[in-house]
Amino acid sequence: MTIEEFEKFDMNYTVCECFDVTLGTLLDAIKAGHKTVDALMDETDAGTACELCQSKAIDEDGDRELHLDEIVAYAKAKEI
Ligand code: FES
Incomplete structure (x- = not known):
């Protein structure tokens, strides 16, 4: 996922539905x-x-649009 794609998600987006x-x-x-x-x-x-x-990798069927590892990677790229 690119940074631009990531930044389309709203802060209220539910990453973990459980x-x-x-x-x-x-x-x-x-x-x-x-x-x-x-x-x-x-x-x-x-x-x-x-x-x-x-x-x-775990979400093989693409049930979730955004995953924890993508958030960690984004934060690292943006030095958050
Ligand atoms: S543990 Fe089920 S959506 Fe996060």
């Missing part, structure tokens, strides 16, 4: 120092139920 965790919540957690997928899962519970929102 726990109702938004993109804004996940970026706030990254800003607070939880900068890996595992750290985000520990902090927010996102990705810890069906696991589909963790990565495209």
Whole structure:
């Protein structure tokens, strides 16, 4: 996913449906120092139920549009 594609997502977009965790919540957690997928899962519970929102590799059928690993990669690219 390109940075431009990523930035089309609203901060209220629900990344993790199992726990109702938004993109804004996940970026706030990254800003607070939880900068890996595992750290985000520990902090927010996102990705810890069906696991589909963790990565495209796990979400083979594309159930989720945005995944935790893509958020971590975006944050790294933007030095968040
Ligand atoms: S959508 Fe995130 S764990 Fe199910």
